[in-house]
Amino acid sequence: QVQLVESGGGLVQAGGSLRLSCTCTTSGRAFNTYGMGWFRQAPGKEREFVAGISWNGGNTIYADSVKGRFTISRDNAKNTVYLQMISLKPEDTALYSCAARKPMLSTASWSNYDYWGQGTQVTVSS
Numbered sequence: 001q002v003q004l005v006e007s008g009g010g011l012v013q014a015g016g017s018l019r020l021s022c023t024c025t026t027s028g029r030a031f032n033t034y035g036m037g038w039f040r041q042a043p044g045k046e047r048e049f050v051a052g053i054s055w056n057g058g059n060t061i062y063a064d065s066v067k068g069r070f071t072i073s074r075d076n077a078k079n080t081v082y083l084q085m086i087s088l089k090p091e092d093t094a095l096y097s098c099a100a101r102k103p104m105l106s107t108a109s110w111s112n113y114d115y116w117g118q119g120t121q122v123t124v125s126s
Contacts, residue, residue, distance in 0.1 A: 002026045002034070002115040004098050009120030012088055016124070020083040022098030022117055032056065032076040035106040037113060038083045040094035040122075050096070051083060052106025061106060066092075088124045095119040 008020040020038070024031045037052040051072035052061045060072055069088075074081040081098055097120075099113035107113075 001028065002100055004100060004115055004117030006096065006098055006117045006120040009096060009122045011123045011125065014088060014090055014124055014126050016088050017084070017086045018088065018122060019085070020096055020098075020120060020122070022081045022083075024079045024081070024100065026079070029102070031079040033104060034100040034102065035104050036072075036074060036081045037099045037101070037106050037108075037110075038072060038081075038096060039099060039110055040092075040096045041119075042094040045094075047110050048094075049108040049110065052108060053081060054106055055104035059105060061108060063108070085122070088122075090124045090126045093122060093124050095121050 003025040006022045038050040039047050040050050041047045049063050053072045053074055057074050071084040098117045100115040101113045
């Protein structure tokens with residue numbers, strides 16, 4: 001079993017920064033064998049891929065809308081994946097969730113993830 005708990009969300013002005021964290025608790029496979037991803041969902045919109053990272057951090061992928069502004073990273077010693085967000089825009093407002101998948105690489109397709117956290121709210125004011 002895998003449990004994911006996100007933190008770090010909040011209210012920030014446009015142009016500001018936030019760092020989200022997702023801490024993983026696993027009773028089976030080690031955290032460093034999972035590909036990880038961040039997704040977001042705004043009210044009335046579909047879930048959207050944000051960023052993904054491979055098991056060792058060697059491969060990362062991003063949605064075009066966040067490239068150059070968001071950075072995904074992981075610390076396997078702390079069982080944690082991060083999402084550093086800068087130059088935030090009002091359109092970044094959403095519930096941000098992290099997800100884990102058994103294959104070691106990440107993917108942009110939400111249906112390919114096996115475990116999900118509850119999410120942390122990010123609100124960017126204009």
